[in-house]
Amino acid sequence: MSANTSTRVAIVGGTRTPFAKAGTVFKKYSALDLSVHSVNGLLEKQNLDPEIVDELVYGIVVVDPAIPQMASEVNFASKLPSKVRALTVTDNCIAGTSAITAIYDSIVAGRAEVGIAGGVESMSNPAVLFQPKASRIFLDACSEKTITGRLRHFLRFRPWDFKPWAYGIEEPSTGLSMGEHTELMVKEWKISREEQDEIPYQSHMNAHAATEDGRLKAEILPLDGFDYDPLIRPTTSMEKLAKLLPVFDRSESGTITAGNSSPLTDGAASVLLMSEARAKKEGREPLAFIKAFEFVGIDPKDGLLMGPGIAVPKLLQRTGLKLSDLDIIEMHEAFGGQVACNLRA
Secondary structure, eight states, X not given: OBOOSSOOEXXXXXXXXXXXXXXXXXXXXXXXXXXXXXXXXXXXXXXXXXXXXXXEXXXXXXXXXXXXXXXXXXXXXXXSOTTSEEEEEOBTBTHHHHHHHHHHHHHHHTSOSEEEEEEEEETTOOOOBOOXXXXXXXXXXXXXXXXXXXXXXXXXXXXXXXXXXXXXOBOTTTSOBHXXXXXXXXHHTTOOHHHHHHHHHHHHHHHHHHHHTTTTGGGBOOBTTBOSOTTOOXXXXXXXXXXXXXXXXXXXXXXXXXXXXXXXXXEEEEEEEEEHHHHHHTTOOOSEEOOBOOOOOOOGGGTTTOHHHHHHHHHHHHHTOOGGGOSOOOOOOSBHHHHHHHHHO
């Protein structure tokens, strides 16, 4: 949506944790821990009085059933006062962006002047759940009032019932993972393996360069001695990437590998948003102003990750801009092939 009022929303600054491959250096930290580290880091780096924050909205996909309203717990565990309104958003890959739009809408509507939006995942720490059959047995047993009744239900258990239910990355509507969907996309759009490898290769090289010159480090509040992203691979090469085997389509036609796919990641990021008037009052120079948003839905059979190919042209048309007017474009890179397909579209 575009603002229909004269209120402009400023992006004032941002702070994040380092981003690490799941199951490695940050596996001891929960999503809540990472979020609090990022929020406190934002307050610290921006020298921001927590008392002036009106709202906190945080996005997450792998929700801990024990704390479904995670943003509230971030609020209570951070340096923010308990009066701050907190909201948790779960919206797949765009959960963090949806958190930004929620703060934006509150500022434009006049409900807030200062807000923090963020996103987090701790892919190292998904909730470990029982299989549906085992869960049913436990629930049925809990409803019994006698020990005999409970034992009757427990006798229904078989050893394999205690195997934990594993989180999958399959889409419930299709039964296919994002990688399998992207394999379908790259075949339809005729994206070569070399083109798919080139995108992550350039990403690693650019990220390494931005780390070395301090641009990325300026965003990071160090954690456990890491002031950089340990998942960046500065020593990779097109030759190394070309040797990797496909992982989603293992036939000769498969092209998506671990090298041209993004890793499952642990990390959190927070951004500070203010109304233009409040930023001026606080004496802060905005990094940018949000001009417009565009959200689209897409049928998975038309390409699960092809949303940008539809949304960007609509956004440009609505704002009267052309791609040539833009200096920087950032795209979520789930897979090199996903980026290539959307660029082609």
